[in-house]
Amino acid sequence: MDLSTLSYQKFVQFALEHTNLRTTLTPLPSQEKFKSLKANDNKSVLNAISFCAPKIRLLRSLTIEDSQSMLVLDFAAFSKPEYDAPIFCANAFTTPSRSIVVLDLNPLYDVTIHPDYKEKYYKKLMPLSEKYSELLPWGGKLTSESLKFFSPIVIWTTVASSQLVHDVLFSAFVDYFKAWLELIDEATDEKDESLVLLNREAQHKYLTWRAEKDPGYSILKKLFGETLAKDLVRQFLFDGVDSLGSKTFLDYFPEYRLENGTVNKKRSMVGKSYETRPWNSAGEFIAD
Numbered sequence: 364m365d366l367s368t369l370s371y372q373k374f375v376q377f378a379l380e381h382t383n384l385r386t387t388l389t390p391l392p393s394q395e396k397f398k399s400l401k402a403n404d405n406k407s408v409l410n411a412i413s414f415c416a417p418k419i420r421l422l423r424s425l426t427i428e429d430s431q432s433m434l435v436l437d438f439a440a441f442s443k444p445e446y447d448a449p450i451f452c453a454n455a456f457t458t459p460s461r462s463i464v465v466l467d468l469n470p471l472y473d474v475t476i477h478p479d480y481k482e483k484y485y486k487k488l489m490p491l492s493e494k495y496s497e498l499l500p501w502g503g504k505l506t507s508e509s510l511k512f513f514s515p516i517v518i519w520t521t522v523a524s525s526q527l528v529h530d531v532l533f534s535a536f537v538d539y540f541k542a543w544l545e546l547i548d549e550a551t552d553e554k555d556e557s558l559v560l561l562n563r564e565a566q567h568k569y570l571t572w573r574a575e576k577d578p579g580y581s582i583l584k585k586l587f588g589e590t591l592a593k594d595l596v597r598q599f600l601f602d603g604v605d606s607l608g609s610k611t612f613l614d615y616f617p618e619y620r621l622e623n624g625t626v627n628k629k630r631s632m633v634g635k636s637y638e639t640r641p642w643n644s645a646g647e648f649i650a651d
């Protein structure tokens with residue numbers, strides 16, 4: 364299809380407007396630093412914004428739009444470590460033929476081993492996963508390791524691009540973002556410093572995973588060159604990876620260690636799996 368009629372700008376606008384109805388966003392230094400970022404191809408239009416708010420450590424968005432070849436949305440929002448709230452995650456990669464999408468409130472703690480966390484945040488949100496299951500169906504096998512960062516309401520899809528899909532995706536984005544704002548609104552700050560520490564480490568582990576293994580990296584490298592792509596990933600998209608903790612990727616994910624002590628470049632050590640949605644509508648894990 365012709366991508367020139369589609370844009371992810373209205374997704375970002377919606378999120379900013381609705382966040383500002385509830386709290387006060389303050390621009391972060393990283394926004395200033397990356398706002399005049401330019402792509403090597405001289406045609407992609409970029410928009411990089413980042414903010415914080417009293418309960419929000421980082422709300423940032425990067426869009427890359429070139430109507431001839433691709434539209435990219437990478438939007439995420441992280442609470443301050445005093446809250447164990449999930450991470451809002453909206454990633455979309457749209458070409459004239461296909462759209463690859465992950466939309467989720469990524470859990471801070473793996474829901475398959477923390478049923479209490481699953482109960483606390485996802486039980487009442489389960490209807491959301493049903494609502495979009497027909498038009499945004501499960502995208503098939505994915506990097507197995509990614510699954511522990513996904514929640515039972517995750518929308519993971521790869522579908523033919525169309526105006527309809529784009530509209531449905533906007534509607535899903537609105538629902539999921541409102542749900543996230545609601546969780547942030549309701550969140551009360553943890554007073555137990557040892558639990559705040561755990562929250563901080565869980566966010567750091569997530570940032571470390573994504574800064575190292577995000578599927579978008581090869582495209583960022585092509586558009587910006589290796590040095591700038593690395594800065595963009597570590598200082599903008601996953602800001603906090605160099606400050607929220609001191610553990611390394613291999614500390615968290617030792618199975619990626621090569622004999623010479625470096626990180627295996629493969630995205631997955633286990634391989635891809637989960638051909639079908641591994642959670643049922645009650646949020647129970649049903650894959651073996």
Ligand code: BLA
Binds near residue numbers: 435454463635
């Ligand atoms: C593919 N993106 C994918 C896939 C996933 C994600 C699961 C399928 C391939 C795989 O299983 O690895 C997204 N994976 C995620 C997310 C998390 C995760 C969000 O673990 C969070 C925990 N995608 C982007 C951006 C670009 C992009 C910004 O989000 C481009 C700049 C591109 N994603 C992209 C491309 C593919 C892809 C090109 C298909 C090619 C490939 O699989 O490498």
